[in-house]
Structures are given as structure tokens and as C-alpha cells.
Amino acid sequence: MVRRLLGESDALVFNLDKCGYASDLTCIEVMPEAAERHILLRVDLTNAEATAAAVRQADPDLVLHLAAESHVDRSIEGTGAYGWTSSPDCVTIASNVTGTIQLLQAVRAHWEGLSAERQAGFRSHQISADEVFGSLGATGHFSETSPYDPRSPNSASKAASTAVTRSDPTRICTELGWQPRDSCEQELAATVRWNL
Numbered sequence: 001m002v003r004r005l006l007g008e009s010d011a012l013v014f015n016l017d018k019c020g021y022a023s024d025l026t027c028i029e030v031m032p033e034a035a036e037r038h039i040l041l042r043v044d045l046t047n048a049e050a051t052a053a054a055v056r057q058a059d060p061d062l063v064l065h066l067a068a069e070s071h072v073d074r075s076i077e078g079t080g081a082y083g084w085t086s087s088p089d090c091v092t093i094a095s096n097v098t099g100t101i102q103l104l105q106a107v108r109a110h111w112e113g114l115s116a117e118r119q120a121g122f123r124s125h126q127i128s129a130d131e132v133f134g135s136l137g138a139t140g141h142f143s144e145t146s147p148y149d150p151r152s153p154n155s156a157s158k159a160a161s162t163a164v165t166r167s168d169p170t171r172i173c174t175e176l177g178w179q180p181r182d183s184c185e186q187e188l189a190a191t192v193r194w195n196l
Contacts, residue, residue: 001066003027006034013037014058016051018044018095045099048106055106063107063124065100065165096157100126100164108168132159 005013006028017023019042028038043054055063107124114122133142134149148163150156 001064002038003031006031006038011037012039014039014041014054014060016041016043016045016054016058018042045103046094048102051099051102052106052109055103055110060110061118061122063103065103065124065126092154093157093160096154096161097164100161104165104168126162126165128158128162129155131155132162 002013002015005011015028015038017025017040019025025040031038039058041054041057043050045051111119111122111124130142131152132148132150132155133146134151136142148159150159
């Protein structure tokens with residue numbers, strides 16, 4: 001998504017990433033012509049102070065929350081490795097749920113400090129995955145009204161993150177999802193173009 005934003009817009013992109021095991025910045029590094037518009041902030045979203053400081057530094061009009069522990073296999077390794085204990089190697093619940101809460105709070109504080117004009121144009125989207133709805137098999141489809149039926153610790157934490165976003169009373173952040181057959185990059189690019 002960052003690469004697409006840099007390649008198809010003139011947007012200044014602040015990329016908040018804790019740069020953990022799943023981070024891959026090589027696709028961005030191949031775009032030296034856009035390097036001055038890409039600002040990488042190494043931030044763990046579970047750190048409220050660091051997250052709030054990063055949002056203040058970015059001063060955004062559009063927030064796309066793509067952050068999540070995306071590797072289901074790591075969440076199935078066991079509850080100890082998963083984060084229900086103090087294990088430092090895989091903290092999916094903290095990343096997916098606590099990180100979302102901290103980001104929502106920082107974004108809400110940022111939005112409240114904007115002028116009325118900027119508030120009216122402000123957009124924040126949390127991007128989730130269809131795995132929160134369970135498993136389809138070879139046919140069928142989910143919609144955002146499908147009941148949650150997560151089948152792994154990872155998808156359960158993503159469902160919780162989505163529920164937190166949906167329950168935010170300010171509604172400044174909306175939740176988007178996509179299906180495996182959809183091109184998430186096309187869906188997100190359309191959202192970004194609409195918001196830019």
C-alpha cells in the first residue's frame with residue numbers, strides 16, 4: 001500500500017511500523033525517487049505515548065490502519081507463544097487489539113484538535129481481513145454483515161480489533177474488509193484516491 005501511495009500520488013506518507021519479524025521494507029526501498037515523501041517511524045502501536053507522538057508528527061488528513069500480526073501460523077504455535085502470557089516473541093493480541101485501541105485514541109485526539117474544515121475532510125480506515133468471518137471453502141462470500149466466526153487466535157484478535165473500531169462512538173474511523181478473491185491493493189487504492 002505504501003508503494004502504491006508513493007507511486008500513484010504525490011502524498012507525503014508517514015509509515016508507522018514497529019519493524020518486527022513480518023516487516024518488509026524492500027519494496028519501498030526500490031523507489032528512490034519517492035524517498036523524500038516516505039517517512040518511516042519505528043513505532044510499536046501498543047506504546048500509547050509513541051503512537052500519539054507519531055500521529056502528532058504526521059498531522060494526517062487520512063489514516064489507513066493496516067497494522068496487524070498477519071501470520072496465522074505464529075498465532076497457532078500455542079497460547080504461550082501467542083501472547084496470552086508474557087512471552088516476548090509473538091504478541092498478536094497486543095498488536096491487533098491494544099495497538100488498535102492506542103491508535104484510535106491518538107487519532108481521535110488529533111481529529112479533535114483539527115479545524116472544522118479539516119475535521120470534515122478527515123478520514124480514518126481500519127483495514128481488516130475476511131478471516132474474521134471464518135472459512136468458506138471453495139465457494140461463497142462474506143460481507144461486513146456476516147457474523148464473526150474466527151477460527152484461529154490471530155483471526156479472533158483481528159475480530160476484536162474490528163469490533164473495537166466499530167464500537168468507537170466518534171465514528172471517525174470506519175472498517176473496511178476484503179475477500180480473498182478481491183484485490184486488496186485495488187480496493188485500498190480506490191479508497192485512497194477517493195480520500196486524496
